[in-house]
Each structure stands twice: as C-alpha cells, then as structure tokens.
Amino acid sequence: MKVALIQIDGKWKNLALMKLATWHKERGDDITYIDLSGYNFDRVYGSKIFMGGSGYDVKAKLPENIEEVIPDYELFNFSEGERIGFTSRGCIRNCEFCIVREKEGYIKEEKLDWLLKASKVILIDNNFLASPKWKEKLEFFIKHKMKVCITQALDIRLVNEENAKLIGKVKWYNHRFTGRTLYFAFDDPKLMKVVDRGIDTLIKSGVKAYWLMFYVLVGYNTTIEKDLERIYFLRSKKVKPFVMIYNNRKDDVQLRDLARWCNLNYYKVIDFDKYKPNRKRFGKY
Numbered sequence: 001m002k003v004a005l006i007q008i009d010g011k012w013k014n015l016a017l018m019k020l021a022t023w024h025k026e027r028g029d030d031i032t033y034i035d036l037s038g039y040n041f042d043r044v045y046g047s048k049i050f051m052g053g054s055g056y057d058v059k060a061k062l063p064e065n066i067e068e069v070i071p072d073y074e075l076f077n078f079s080e081g082e083r084i085g086f087t088s089r090g091c092i093r094n095c096e097f098c099i100v101r102e103k104e105g106y107i108k109e110e111k112l113d114w115l116l117k118a119s120k121v122i123l124i125d126n127n128f129l130a131s132p133k134w135k136e137k138l139e140f141f142i143k144h145k146m147k148v149c150i151t152q153a154l155d156i157r158l159v160n161e162e163n164a165k166l167i168g169k170v171k172w173y174n175h176r177f178t179g180r181t182l183y184f185a186f187d188d189p190k191l192m193k194v195v196d197r198g199i200d201t202l203i204k205s206g207v208k209a210y211w212l213m214f215y216v217l218v219g220y221n222t223t224i225e226k227d228l229e230r231i232y233f234l235r236s237k238k239v240k241p242f243v244m245i246y247n248n249r250k251d252d253v254q255l256r257d258l259a260r261w262c263n264l265n266y267y268k269v270i271d272f273d274k275y276k277p278n279r280k281r282f283g284k285y
Helices: 015-026 100-104 134-143 161-167 189-204 224-236 253-263
Strands: 002-007 030-035 082-085 120-123 147-150 182-185 212-218 240-245
Touching: 002 015, 015 030, 015 082, 134 161, 161 189, 182 189, 189 212, 189 224, 212 224, 212 253, 224 240, 224 253, 240 253
Parallel strands: 002 030, 082 120, 120 147, 182 212, 212 240
Antiparallel strands: none
16 A cells, blocks of 8 residues: 555644554555644645544544554654653543543553653653652653653642652653753642642752743633733742643734743743734734
C-alpha cells in the first residue's frame, strides 16, 4: 500500500501518526509523511477516506494492535535519544472544560518500553502525579539523568513534601530542551492557597521559582478581574504565567489582549490596565 500520514496542526509530532507509521512499515507499506503544522491555516479543505483524532471524534482511538507499537521516531525527525509518549493515560479529575475523562477514562498505566533508549523525553500524560507509579517513574528519570518535558503540566494539588523531593531532582525542560521549565496548571481561582503552598513546597525541595510556568485558563467561568488576580499572584511569586483562552472565547478581543500582554512577557514591566495593544500589528491571537 501507499500510505500518506498528514499532520495538519499541533505543536507536537502526532503520536497516533507515529504509531501508524510503524505499523504500516512493518507490513512493507510505502509511507509518505507530510507536515503542514508549520503553516498558519485558518481553514483546511480536504478530500478524505477517513480522518481521526479527538478534534474530529472524541471517542476515536487507534486499534489496540497499533496502539501498542513503538512509534516511528526516525520518520518524524526526532533527534538521537529524544522520545515522546505517555506513561499513563486518563485522569482522576473530571473538569467540565476538559475531554480527558470522557476520552481516556480514569488514570491507568501505559507500557514504558518506548523510554528504554531515551535521553530526552516529552511526556504527554494528562495527570502524571496521579499515576500509582509516579515515584518509580521519577526515580527512573533521575537514575538515567534524563531531560524531561511534561507538556500537559503537573497537578499542583498533588504536590507534597514526598514527591516534591523527587520532582526537584528531575531535569525538567521546555519542549525545545533549551531551558529549564516545569509546567503546572492554575485553572480555578479557588486554588490560590493550594497553588501558593505548592510553589513554596517545590522551592524548598530545590526547584527554582523561575523554572515554573503555570497555564492560566481564562474565559471559562471567571471574570477578567479574577484572571488578573491569578496572573499578578504568580508574578509576585516570581513564576511565569501563561494564558490559555477557553476555546469558545477565542474571539474575545479583551481576552486576546490579556493573552498577548501575559504571554509576550509585558506583564513583567507594565500592569494590564496600562497596556495599549497594537491590534493591527498582532492581528488575531
């Protein structure tokens, strides 16, 4: 067969396509990989036989025999020792704005054979610390001196003195592996005290404040005042906020201004009420 694997969007190489590549190669099929994710399309038209992914169907899954194969890292131009994958799937939470529980169910472990030759790891677990084997996996990263990026963020509500000691010893990096970064989420203003306590616990365990980045969900069930309260709080703790606009509010001009002000680091030098966005220059965020 002649098989085309097309990535239309997304920052990360698509893990499902990588597994499909392995499965088809093992059967002698001719694979062509086309990456369109670097193009800024507002709309894509295509003639299709089938299409998959959560954006198309939240229940879509790979067949079990394909899901279990090692992804094709070579075809997708991963560097030597760099790997991406899950160590667990699902989540203990059931947030209304999130599809993880609907799609993947409660937390469950994944096979770790894809980690064996890794030196740089991009984890896409949705709630790593909720995994029953969190300690075993953190110790594995530490023992093998792996550089680790946790793209979906850790759950600050699960940080305690025990796991923070190990978290502080892992070499956490951003997705390009160019700087130390450890991602968390701050989706609800009601978690202010929990976030405060979690940051202090991490810092006491050796994590530098400037390594920390918190995704701040805005436009879901908060006011702009509550959004700013979280951002200013994180600024006071000397950690980086990163605004994530809820999907149904992507066209909200004020929220786009808030995202530019925060994510382009203007929040460090000027308060939001004094920020004058150049909308003509930036266009749609």
